[in-house]
Amino acid sequence: MNVATPHLFVVEDDRAMRVMICDYLSEQGMKTTPLASAEELLRRVHTLRPDLILLDVGLPGSSGLDACRQLRVEGDRIPIILLTARIEEYDRVLGLEMGADDYIGKPFSPRELLARIRAVLRRAVTVPGTATALRADVQLGTLTFQPGARRLVYEGGREHLLTTVEFALLAELVSNPNVPLSRERLMTVVHGRASALLPRTIDVAVMRLRKHVETDPAKPRYVQSIRNFGYMFVP
């Protein structure tokens, strides 16, 4: 994450509101990408990788809640703040259960929005496992994990840039060789907290990670399953 100039997606269908938020955040030194729908968000989030998503709940087509849930089910823990016009407790609780990091009710003051954004960004850089504690390269057979550059380098030089989730998971696993790590612990590393609602999201995230680090993802050598518990890195 570029802490000096964080990049935010602003997903809001109300044009005036979208422009107002983007203008204000730009004045505060942030980079913004305005988007008008959940579909547009899901199309672009994997390539542009913003530091945070401001996500309106009431959108045409898929709702902000649907988009939030989908990202979390995919194992993506990119920070999300929901913008909600409805102030019902139901929406707030549901939003947080869907994996949002925070929510803010409309109408809100620009200063309040900025304070929430800064708080969530601060938390995001201090999530365990995404810290820079791990520095040295780690060899996985012919594959090199370079934590500093957040990438995998394959024999022959092909590279894979790890997503935030892949990096957090792999860093936590290789930092604890031969130690079984529970799903709950990995959830906390990846999502910032354990979620009782979606305990299996970690399995999906591990499946994705294995495609990048295992020669045969069906017969994992490095990231092994510990039945009814979690996963273990075997160097």
Ligand code: CA
């Ligand atoms: Ca709206």
